[in-house]
Amino acid sequence: ISYGEGAAADRYKAAGAYLWYLADKAEPIGAVIDRLATLPFESQPGEKWVYGFSTDVLGRVVEVVSGMPLDRFFRTRIFEPLKMPDTAFFLPPEKRGRLAVVYSATESGTIERAPEHGRVGQGEYADGPRACFSGGAGLLSTAADYARFLQMLANGGELEGVRLLSPKTVELATANHAGALFDEGRAGFGFGFRIVEDVGRTGRAGSLGEYGWGSAYYSGYWVDPKERLVCLILLQLIPARDLDLQEKFHTLVESALVGPAADGIAFRAGAPPSSSTPRARRTPSGTPPLR
Numbered sequence: 001i002s003y004g005e006g007a008a009a010d011r012y013k014a015a016g017a018y019l020w021y022l023a024d025k026a027e028p029i030g031a032v033i034d035r036l037a038t039l040p041f042e043s044q045p046g047e048k049w050v051y052g053f054s055t056d057v058l059g060r061v062v063e064v065v066s067g068m069p070l071d072r073f074f075r076t077r078i079f080e081p082l083k084m085p086d087t088a089f090f091l092p093p094e095k096r097g098r099l100a101v102v103y104s105a106t107e108s109g110t111i112e113r114a115p116e117h118g119r120v121g122q123g124e125y126a127d128g129p130r131a132c133f134s135g136g137a138g139l140l141s142t143a144a145d146y147a148r149f150l151q152m153l154a155n156g157g158e159l160e161g162v163r164l165l166s167p168k169t170v171e172l173a174t175a176n177h178a179g180a181l182f183d184e185g186r187a188g189f190g191f192g193f194r195i196v197e198d199v200g201r202t203g204r205a206g207s208l209g210e211y212g213w214g215s216a217y218y219s220g221y222w223v224d225p226k227e228r229l230v231c232l233i234l235l236q237l238i239p240a241r242d243l244d245l246q247e248k249f250h251t252l253v254e255s256a257l258v259g260p261a262a263d264g265i266a267f268r269a270g271a272p273p274s275s276s277t278p279r280a281r282r283t284p285s286g287t288p289p290l291r
Helices: 009-014 029-036 054-066 070-079 093-098 143-154 167-173 245-255
Strands: 103-105 111-113 211-214 220-224 229-233 266-269
Touching: 029 054, 054 070, 143 220, 143 229, 220 245, 229 245
Parallel strands: 229 266
Antiparallel strands: 103 111, 211 220, 220 229
């Protein structure tokens, strides 16, 4: 299931199911998924790795099975138990002043403020219709909140006595399910994670078993179980063009590690700020189950 950028792009656009941005839609996610079900796949299952609406479909499945809209399910089953008070699909009016500005990289190499509306802009996260809860993209969060979610994964599904996932579920989610189809075989792909199976094939510093993903707004994260390390970088940039800040951040952090990992998870980079009112950010897309 693609984002509609292939040979059937015209049909995806006509169905209103084109690309990942759904925050401006004044309809529930179920209506979008119903139309998506009438559209062709980009390839046969197992033929090639295709990135697209698969996690949005899963979000709709969660709604049907739980009997709750996705925003309520996330809030009651994930955000409240993990003490993530600043994570939601749409921003409460009283927090509007904390929403970080989105910028765009230009062809000339400069950075400018992105337009007010639309996918490549500030987005309808504060003043939009607040109706379409996308399982694949669109959550707002802070460094502090998102770090708690990542630490839960790094701990094998538990944080501060609250267990959301079993260790075996985390193991399954962070195993390679795509064979050599993803990234020309340089890395594997799990349930929403890029998986390091061979450090040499990735071409950058890291560890066997490392997993992570990135964001349409050029944010990203990774978990390095061997080093007991969680890293998170929040940037508000779309498009990013040929910038390599994420690669540099990853290389500098991993290259700075000396000696054995200490007990517990160390927030050695991208640590939450000390401010009691951190800026809200658009979170990395493709992070299960927050995607």
